[in-house]
Amino acid sequence: MIDYFSVFTTGGIVLWQKCYQPVSASILDSLVADIFIEDRRGKVGSDNSLVRDRYTVKWTTSNDFGIIIVAVYQSLLQITFIDELLSSVKKLFTTLYAEELKAKDSDHLPVCHFGNYFDVRYAELEKTSTGRKITAASTMVEAEDGSAEELDSNDSEEAKQDIDEKVDSDATAGAIKGSKSTKLPNFAKRGGRRGGRGQAKNSGRDSPLTEDAGKKGSKKKLRKWDVDGTARDVSDEEGPLDFSSGKKSANGASAKSDGEDDVGGNQLLEDADVSKWGSKTKSGDFVLKDLSSEINSILAAPESGKTDTGSGGSALASGFGYFRNFIGSKVLSEADMDNALAGMKDHLMKKNVAPEVAQHLCDVVSKSLVGTKTGSWTSIEKTVRAAMEDALRKILTPSTSVDLLHEIQRVKSSSTPRPYVISVVGVNGVGKSTNLSKIAYWLLQNDMKLLIAACDTFRSGAVEQLRVHARNLTKLTEREGGKIELFEKGYGKDAAVIARDAISYGRDRGFDVVLIDTAGRRHNDTRLMSSLEKFAKYANPDKIIMVGEALVGTDSVQQARNFNAAFGVNRNLDFFLISKCDTVGDMIGSMVNMTYSTGIPVLFVGTGQMYTDLRTLSVPWAVNMLMS
């Protein structure tokens, strides 16, 4: 059902993965980059899934541990339990491997033998989703007192966490078990299995096993072997391990387990014991039932860490928490950030950022910060601000390199030279022709031969306007040796046809670049917009640049979307040119709106009326403007 499931750190190190169907690495890479770096979310409302080609990706993140959990499956399939699977894996993983994940400077990779847990949980959810009950019978067979198990699930949980490393806690756990001797078998099994895991962890950490072994041996004797008989009286693991691994291969219950992990071995060792005292069911079920009961206990346990900090001396904690708003080192929750984010949203909207975009930015920031700690002496406001700057920077930074000159040179010097075609589109009056002539001026200074195609065959004076520009530019650049010519066919003709003719004219005469000016059109006029598709097909420009006003505000989101979609399925805009930036001061939110809604970068910024008033976008400048 699921093709690929993986738990990885934000640093990109895969901690655990499972591949049911081979998914090519390049697809996975691009999915991860799209979702977590480029922030291409799917439809509105589905904020943690993305449908791309034939794959659907769902994910969940844990900021405090810095891990991301991703499931990839075929879009054709409807997997109803996927969200539950993700959230339970998140809980299990962060509970089981908390220490490993928190240890930042350890010299070994976090060891996560998660395979069995996953398989069991997956199987369970699959069963429930198909309507059948979990083979609850088998779970109940063993623990005649199911309620008792529920009851002590909590303290066994605590015991589990303690056991992992500390010797004395091991002893206390043993003591607990000893005291409740009436339910000995159940506890023995439980504790034993846990001990097994703790030990596996230790061995993973290359710590000396010897002292461990001694302690473990005594524990085992304490809880178990007096009931069982003499055969198991050995304190070292070799014998039983062999036995259990034989068992394991026989029942093949745990389908996947890494070659070197002794977790599986130890678990099965315990399971073998269980089958001794237990009953007739196949041992395969025991593995299942055993793990599933632990999984359930973990899942049922409340967020232990959080409740602890919350309840521990509430008055003191809240007082100190207030203090921490200023001195930092506070673990952020959504509620903490509400105020700061609301202020931030207002601020952005004052800068002409559309409400929809501002909200999205705030969501991104809030999601990226929940569960993290603020730095020392940093208030929440400061933290949110820094995260917002980061989010803005991420949106505005282009994801592909933009070097127009280089591309033109490449086409020019290729074996089959042809003119490089650039066309500008946009709403009426945004400055298409003006900015086209600015680009022309820049290219002329770089010794290009230019042909300007007047494809605005609608507005009166459009052709004459271009003619004036062409004349001015010729005069201006006479001594630089650039060459510029105007290709015009008067008014009323079809723009797409003129564009095609202009390109073939340019090819014949050896022009380097053809710049196509088009008629302005309202983005919600479907009739006018539909002609763009034909235009894209006939002219097939190398770059389509949309000119957008910095003045426009909220509507820019829709403008960018409609223009981006107007060129047919296989063609999109390539760049934005934001004009009239000199008229808005620091209210340059339109820039963010347009890049956010399409993911297309801003190439140029128009900053005045002169031919030289064309600039490339500086992301730090834009972020400064927006945050000031």
Place this chain on the structure above:
Amino acid sequence: MSTEESSETPSSGLVLGPSGYYPPVYIAAIVSVSIAAFVIYRHLFKSTSGGAAAAGPTYILAGPSGSGKTALYTLLRYGKKAPTLPSIEQNVTTNYRLPSLVETTKPFVLIDTPGHQKLRHGTFDTIQVSLHARTIHGVLFVVDASAMSKPEKLREAAEYLYDILRITERVRGGTDILIAANKSELFTAVPAKRLRSLLETEFQKIRESRARTVGKVGSDEKDDDDYEDNAGSWLGLKDGKPFRFEDLESDVIVVDGSVESGKTSGWVNWMEERAVN
């Protein structure tokens, strides 16, 4: 800092003062409070700077996406190659020890940076910070040697390296840069020597087109050296000759290797050579 000091000076003044109005209890309380505040401050300050990049001698792994930076990072740090996906944040360890210098030197900081275009500013910031703090010992610029025969991949790698050099070249003496030609075990891999000359020609092209590009918005207002910078067209410029790595302040070399087949000795040796000075 200043608050503690200011609260401490009056208290010491009280001790020395001739007037006997202040019972010793008050003085003790004031002194102890200021000491406690100082201790807390130190503690907090330590906790922030401990994680910062500028903590010690630093090596930075950079390079385009998919070149194998994170894999190299895990191999260097854990001695084991882990499967990877694109990084979203930096991987940092302050406890990296070079194999042959385990006893002799302090642990190093090893930073693995994301290669995605949108996240590069973070890498530039990191380099800038550790350059400023003079902790940087070297940049390992990891490239996928098997992809360098494709013009657009070569271009991307060259532009990224160009932007890194724009930062490091501003400092006298520059920073040592190792171009780690990864994946050399693959059939299509470009050998180190050839890669060097490919990059030099590409750098020449970049320098030419950067010299003629349109200026950045906002930079002409504050008229600092960023304006002069003009997208870095000055890089390695010497008597109008074509670009050569030799003309740079920084020492740039290309070394083959492979994370996949564990062939990293060339890179590790390079790091070790730079560790001592």
